[in-house]
Amino acid sequence: MHARSPAGRRDSLRNNAPVTDHFQSLLADKTPFPDDLAGRLREQLTFLVEIDRLKTVMRQSPLASAERRENDAEHSWHLAMMVVILAEYSDEPIDVGHAVELVLVHDLVEIYAGDTPLYDSTAGVDQQEREVIAAEKLFGLLPDDQARRIRALWDEFEERRTPEARFAKAMDRLQPLLLNWMARGGTWQTPGITADDVRSRKAVIGDASTVLWEAGRRFIDEGEARGWSRTNISPG
C-alpha cells in the first residue's frame, strides 16, 4: 500500500478483499523507478503508470472501425473529443476544458472496480461501494492535493449537479448509442432489453442538451423501426 494512505483506508481495503485481490501490487512495482526520483514526482508517475490499466478494461460497445469491443481508455478519449466538438449544443453554458477533465477521469475507478454494463440490471448492486473503494486506492497514489482534486472531479461527474457534469454524462450515453447504431444493434440486442429500456437509460442526454437528445431519440426510434432493437411487448 501507498505510504500516505491513512490507516482507515487500508482497513477498508482489507475488508473488501475481492475488489482488490487482483491488484495487490502496483504496475510501477514491476520496474521500480530510479531510487533518486523525488517524492512528489515519484507519486505522480506511479499513478500515471498505474492508470495504464484503463486500456485493459473492456466495455460492451463494439467499435465502428474494427471487429472488437472498446476499452475504457479509448472510450474516454472519444468522449473528450465529443465534448470539444458538441459543446455548442449544451442547453447551459459550459466550461469545455472542465467538462473534458470530467470525461478523462470518469471511468478511472473501473481500473479496480470493473465496468458495469448499462443493460445489466444485477451488476450495479454493489457497484457504488466497489467504486468508492477503488477511488480511494487509485487516487490515493497521488500527492494529497491532487488526490482530492481528481476525487472531486469524479464526484462531480457522478452527482451531475453542474452543467459540465450533465454534459459529460450526456456524452457518456451518446457515444455508445452512436456505436450501437453503427453496429446495427450492438448492445441494444442484449437479451431482455427493449427499445423503451434504451430510451429510458439514454434520457439523461436530455438533462444536458435538447438538440442532442432529440437526435439520440431519432437514432433509437429508427433503430427500433429497422428491427435493431426489440419493440416493446405490452404486459397486458
Added chain:
Amino acid sequence: MHARSPAGRRDSLRNNAPVTDHFQSLLADKTPFPDDLAGRLREQLTFLVEIDRLKTVMRQSPLASAERRENDAEHSWHLAMMVVILAEYSDEPIDVGHAVELVLVHDLVEIYAGDTPLYDSTAGVDQQEREVIAAEKLFGLLPDDQARRIRALWDEFEERRTPEARFAKAMDRLQPLLLNWMARGGTWQTPGITADDVRSRKAVIGDASTVLWEAGRRFIDEGEARGWSRTNISPG
C-alpha cells in the same frame, strides 16, 4: 468525398492515391444516419464516427498493463491525463485545458497517414506531406469553423511556438519513455539505436520542463546502465 471540400482539396487527394485509397468511404457510410438529421450536426457526428479509426492505429510502444502495443486513442488519453497531473512542472505558465485539447487532436492525422515510429529514420521522409493531406480530408468532414479550429490546434502542436504546444510535445515524448522503462527496453532496443539516439530524440522535453527532462534523463541513463538500451560506440 465530403461535399464541402473545395475542388483543390479533392485534386490533391486524387494525386496522392496511396495515402487515401484505403479510405475511399467513410465509416458513417457503412450505416448512414437517419435522413432527417440536420446538416451541421450530421457533419459533426460523421467526423466523430470517423475518428473511431484512431483506436486501430497501432504504435510501437508496449503497454505497461498488457502484452500488446498501444494504439493512438489510448495514447492520446494517456497524454491528456499526464497534462492534467504534470502541468505544474511546465517552465512557463500554461492553460491546462488548451494543452489537453492539443494532445487530444495531435495524432488524428495518423488515421489516414499512419503512425511514424520515432526511431524509424526513413519513414519520416514524406510524413509531413501525407499528414497535411490527411488533415485536409479528416478535418474537412467538420463544419468549416470547426475544421479551421481543429486544424489550428494541430498546426500549433506541430509548430511548438506556444508554451502549451511545447508542454504537449514533452508529454508525447515522456509517455513512451515511461512505457519503455516499464518494459525494460521496449523501442529503445530498435536495431541501430543507441542510448544517445534516445537522449537526442527526447531532448525536446527540456524545451517545456527542466524538472521533467531531468527525470527523463535519469530514466534513460539508468536504462542504459542496466543494458536496456545500447551504449554508444564511438566512431573512432
